Amino acid sequence: MESTHDENIGGKDLEINDEGVEEFLASPWVEGIGPAYAKKLVERFGTDAVKVLAEEPERAEEVGGLGAARLAKAHESLKNIKWNIRLLVFLFSCGLSDMFIERILNKYRKRAVQVILTDPYSMVEDVWQLSFFTADKIGRKLGIPQDDPRRIEGALVTAVKHFAEAGHLFATQEEAVTGASKMTGVDPEKVAKEIKRTVESGRLVESRGGLYLPVFYTAEKEGAERLSELASVEFEPVPEEELPERSQLGHVYSPLQLKAMKMAMDHPVVVITGGPGSGKTTVVKGIIDMLERQGKRVVLTAPTGRASKRLSQLTGTHASTIHSLLGYRQGEGYRNKKIDADVLIIDESSMMEQVLFNHLLQALKLGTRVILVGDADQLPAIGAGDVLRDLIASGRVPVAHLNENFRQSEGSLIASGARAINSGEVPQSDPDRDLMILPEPTVGRIHDRILRLVAEELPASRGISPKDILVVTPQQIGRLGARQLNMDLQERLNPEGPALRRGATVMRLGDPVMQTANSRERGVYNGEIGCITEVRPEEQTLEVTFSDGRKSVYARSELSELTLAYATTVHKLQGSEAKNIIIPVTMAHKPMLYRNLLYTGVSRATDLCILVGEEEAIRYAVENTPSGSRHSNFKYRLRKGEEP
Numbered sequence: 001m002e003s004t005h006d007e008n009i010g011g012k013d014l015e016i017n018d019e020g021v022e023e024f025l026a027s028p029w030v031e032g033i034g035p036a037y038a039k040k041l042v043e044r045f046g047t048d049a050v051k052v053l054a055e056e057p058e059r060a061e062e063v064g065g066l067g068a069a070r071l072a073k074a075h076e077s078l079k080n081i082k083w084n085i086r087l088l089v090f091l092f093s094c095g096l097s098d099m100f101i102e103r104i105l106n107k108y109r110k111r112a113v114q115v116i117l118t119d120p121y122s123m124v125e126d127v128w129q130l131s132f133f134t135a136d137k138i139g140r141k142l143g144i145p146q147d148d149p150r151r152i153e154g155a156l157v158t159a160v161k162h163f164a165e166a167g168h169l170f171a172t173q174e175e176a177v178t179g180a181s182k183m184t185g186v187d188p189e190k191v192a193k194e195i196k197r198t199v200e201s202g203r204l205v206e207s208r209g210g211l212y213l214p215v216f217y218t219a220e221k222e223g224a225e226r227l228s229e230l231a232s233v234e235f236e237p238v239p240e241e242e243l244p245e246r247s248q249l250g251h252v253y254s255p256l257q258l259k260a261m262k263m264a265m266d267h268p269v270v271v272i273t274g275g276p277g278s279g280k281t282t283v284v285k286g287i288i289d290m291l292e293r294q295g296k297r298v299v300l301t302a303p304t305g306r307a308s309k310r311l312s313q314l315t316g317t318h319a320s321t322i323h324s325l326l327g328y329r330q331g332e333g334y335r336n337k338k339i340d341a342d343v344l345i346i347d348e349s350s351m352m353e354q355v356l357f358n359h360l361l362q363a364l365k366l367g368t369r370v371i372l373v374g375d376a377d378q379l380p381a382i383g384a385g386d387v388l389r390d391l392i393a394s395g396r397v398p399v400a401h402l403n404e405n406f407r408q409s410e411g412s413l414i415a416s417g418a419r420a421i422n423s424g425e426v427p428q429s430d431p432d433r434d435l436m437i438l439p440e441p442t443v444g445r446i447h448d449r450i451l452r453l454v455a456e457e458l459p460a461s462r463g464i465s466p467k468d469i470l471v472v473t474p475q476q477i478g479r480l481g482a483r484q485l486n487m488d489l490q491e492r493l494n495p496e497g498p499a500l501r502r503g504a505t506v507m508r509l510g511d512p513v514m515q516t517a518n519s520r521e522r523g524v525y526n527g528e529i530g531c532i533t534e535v536r537p538e539e540q541t542l543e544v545t546f547s548d549g550r551k552s553v554y555a556r557s558e559l560s561e562l563t564l565a566y567a568t569t570v571h572k573l574q575g576s577e578a579k580n581i582i583i584p585v586t587m588a589h590k591p592m593l594y595r596n597l598l599y600t601g602v603s604r605a606t607d608l609c610i611l612v613g614e615e616e617a618i619r620y621a622v623e624n625t626p627s628g629s630r631h632s633n634f635k636y637r638l639r640k641g642e643e644p
Contacts (some may be wrong), residue, residue, distance in 0.1 A: 001529065011370055014113070015141070018042050019050050020093025020242040025074075027098050029088065030080060032073030050089060054078045085513045087113055094137045103127050117142065121154025124195050125203065128287055132183050147186050152194040155180035157203050160211050162551050164384045169220055169354060177260075180413035183443075203370045215355060216384055223358035223573065224637035230271040231397055233367055236263040238290075248284055257283050260400035265290060267398050269370045271391055274402030275601040277415030277421065279316045280373055283402065284345060288317055291343050295455055301325050301360075303381070305353040305518050305576030307527020310362030321518070322352070339363045339416055349374035354385025354634065375386035378600045379574055386630045394635035418603040421595060421622050424494045425603070432632035436610045437601070437618065445489070447479055448611050454566070455492050462597075464608070465514060467531070468492050470578040471567035472601050474592035480584045488568035498535035502541055502559040508533045513544055514565035514572070522552045527576055529565045530548070570601045581605040585613030585621060589598065593621040 024030065025038035030053070033041070040063045043051040052059050078085065083105050084287055091101045103389050107127050108115050108624040115122060120138040123130050127317040137355055144151055159179030171179070181188040191209065191250035194421040199206045205217040211218070243258050253261070257279055264270045264287045274280050291298050300319035300570075302308040311319040329337035344364060349372040364370070394401050405415050417427030423470070429437035440446045450471060458464040463556060471489070476482050490511060499508040507513065515528045530546035554562060570583075583601045585593070598621040602609050611618060 003174070012091035014117070016047050016089045016093045017096075018046060020089050020091075021047050024089045025049060025053075027092070029077065029098075030074050031077040032070040037063065037070070040064075040575055043064075049087060050078070050224040054085070061622050062344070066450075067476045070177075084113060087116070088540055089136070090141075096134060100127070100130055103130065106490075119154075120144075121150050121157075124154050124158050128623065129520075131250075136183075147190060149194055149197060150558050152180060152184060152199070153198045153203060154185060154190055155183040156191065156194060156198050156211075156498055157213070158183065160204060160213055163211055163631065164216060164357060167380060167382075167384055167386070169216045169384050169633070170207075170212040170631050172209065172631070173211060176211050184260060191332060196413075200401070208636065210631060217371055219355040219358040220632065220634050220635060221263050223354065223361055224634055225360070226361040227269065227362075227370075228363065228396070228638060229366060230361065230368065230370060231267075233268045235266060238262060244587075245291070246412070248289060251282055253286065254279070254404055255281075256400075256402060256404055257286070260402060261286050261290065263340065263557055264371050267369075268367075268370070269397040269583075270394065270595060271388065271397060272371065272373045272402065273376045273392065273399065275375055275377060275415065276404040276418050277405050277412065279404060279406050280375075280402055281408075283400075284371075284373055285315050285349070287347070288315060291626055293584040297340065297343040298343045298345065299325070300345045300347065302347040302545055302575065303353075303356070304527060304575045306527035307348040307351070309525060309528070310498065319347070320355055322346070322360055326363060334359050337363055338365065339368075341368055343369040343371065344373045345373065345375045350376060350378045350388045351381050351575050352385075352387045353383030354382040354387060354632075357385070357387045368578065375603070377596060378603070379571065379596050380630065382571065384630075385634065386632055387634070389629070390635040391638070394639040403591040413558065414602060414609050417609070418599055421599045421602060424595065426618055426622055427611075434605075434608050438610060438612045439615050440612055441614060443479055443586055443614070444584055448583060449612050450485070450582055451488060451492050453612070454489060458580070458608075462608070464580055465568050469580045470529075470539075470565070470573075470584060471582045471584070472570055472573055472578070473584050474570055474589045474597060474601075474605065478588060480586060480588065482569050482572075485567035486564035490564060493566070498537055499535065500540060500556050500559065502556055505559065505564070507532060507535075507542060507559060507562065507564070509533075509542075512565040513562045514568060515561060516563050517561055519548045519561065523550065524552055527572060533551060571603075573604050574600055577604045579606055580608040582610045582612060584615045585611050587614055587617045587620065588619070590620070593617060593624055595622055595625050598622060 007055055016231060022038045024042060024043045025033045026035040041060060044063055045052050053074050057071045060071055085152060104127055106111055106122065116138060121135045122133050124132050134155055135424040137153055156176055159176045161170045162179060163175065177188050177191050180191045198204045205212040207217060208314055245264055246252050260272050262282050272280060272283060288298055300309050300311055300317055301322050303322055305321050308319040308321045325339060326334040328334050372388060376389050376392055390398055413428055413430060417435045420427040427435060429435060438449060440449050454466050454469050458469060459466060471485050473480055473482050486612050494508055494510050497509045501507050509532055511532045511533060515524045515526055518526045524546060528546055532542050533545040534543035543551055543553050543555050545551050581604060
């Protein structure tokens with residue numbers, strides 16, 4: 001093994017143990033060994049086993065069964081490892097997984113040893129998904145005391161990070177201290193004393209009573225400042241007589257729609273919000289028509305690929321994702337620092353998180369109008385922040401509330417049902433109309449009824465093909481989770497035929513599938529649904545035809561880009577829609593049963609929505625609102641007279 005003198009800083013070194021050496025030798029880092037021989041090598045040579053393979057491989061022949069070919073492979077792979085081998089073995093000795101070891105090495109490279117020996121807890125900020133508890137394995141291995149300031153600081157940062165992962169822009173001091181105390185086992189009073197040090201180091205920012213990770217403080221503060229600048233520009237009001245009476249398709253605008261259109265034409269920043277069937281798209285198309293007649297350059301965008309594609313289809317105007325508009329690339333960040341637009345329209349803005357919104361605002365020139373469109377009652381963004389609701393609550397920008405129900409006039413119960421849910425009421429059900437509630441008392445009964453509805457009942461009673469039905473569920477796991485429902489529906493509807501297998505997932509000719517990540521090369525967005533139209537087992541490829549007719553070929557190694565799409569989650573469908581939706585509702589999903597989740601699921605259906613489940617669970621969901629709003633100071637920073 002390499003000399004240890006480079007692994008010693010300040011009297012500390014990277015101590016390794018037999019277990020770590022065995023894990024390392026059994027890992028993909030060392031070819032030709034595997035778990036059985038790794039165990040034998042460690043039993044024979046102890047922690048010197050790696051050194052023997054690297055420097056004296058012939059000695060390893062003392063272990064029975066290890067022939068020259070295996071040893072040559074192992075020796076060669078050790079020689080080709082570009083990282084510090086003792087560091088690798090040390091990290092395995094700490095009980096870290098191969099995945100996190102690789103992330104640490106890729107992040108710090110030559111600095112890895114110094115970072116680990118100086119302050120392993122700093123990794124909770126720098127290494128993707130690395131938790132305090134993973135860093136603590138290293139810290140405790142190095143003998144860092146339980147109440148060491150570095151350990152407490154790492155826990156404080158992690159506690160704030162946990163709140164960010166739950167959608168909050170900050171944690172209160174009490175929340176951060178409580179979380180860090182639980183993680184470390186250190187008395188809360190002692191933890192609280194380390195807040196000042198953590199703030200002085202720049203790892204956290206203290207503002208308006210909250211502790212922020214720097215990235216979220218910057219996004220909130222800079223975003224408020226820039227939006228205030230954009231909102232301060234004055235425009236000449238449009239005379240009411242210049243507003244059109246009808247759309248280009250002959251729709252007669254209601255007074256409320258005309259008011260929203262005038263608001264968007266008169267002000268630099270405007271919010272247009274409303275539920276399903278309230279006419280948001282009609283208003284947006286009218287605004288685009290008016291602006292384009294004025295010769296304005298209008299740019300349309302949305303937070304997700306599926307939402308932007310839907311916006312393009314509904315308006316007849318090209319729309320892109322916010323990431324695409326900003327030129328985002330993995331590893332490079334946002335490359336487009338300027339957006340050439342007179343007017344920017346952001347659809348599905350309830351899904352937009354704070355950091356992304358700030359990047360967007362910073363790329364706009366002064367004088368660009370910003371129109372945010374969305375449903376403030378839907379689920380908030382997956383990322384941190386609550387942009388749309390904060391803007392509405394701030395009173396800083398005019399808001400057009402569209403509360404008319406145009407679909408109801410066509411006999412739709414979906415729109416009125418969504419409104420009922422939003423008011424805390426169980427929606428009306430009618431077996432002959434587009435919203436039905438089918439009571440079933442248990443998880444098993446709900447599960448079996450959903451399978452019958454898709455495979456038998458709806459095709460027979462309404463002539464709906466199973467391929468036009470989507471099951472939308474609150475979560476991924478469990479018998480009524482998307483993963484299990486996908487497998488069960490596949491077995492029921494499409495049990496045989498050519499297929500490719502990757503792990504536990506089988507993808508078969510005729511299966512509906514969903515793209516799980518944006519792919520510029522394919523021109524396919526995260527959330528788009530298609531059908532497997534060809535499988536070539538001999539080539540280990542399959543072809544997917546998407547709803548617009550585009551085809552894309554996937555190799556077996558690329559199947560992680562796809563998931564079966566007989567069922568999906570409410571979160572995954574947000575920003576899009578489906579013709580016919582079935583939603584299981586059960587107390588087994590109690591942690592997820594909130595009014596806004598059920599509202600979002602119902603509002604995504606255009607032709608038919610069926611709630612299948614326990615009546616108690618439906619009542620619980622419509623009465624259960626989230627316990628509190630997300631921690632954010634964005635609305636306060638936006639208000640006039642308040643220091644941002």
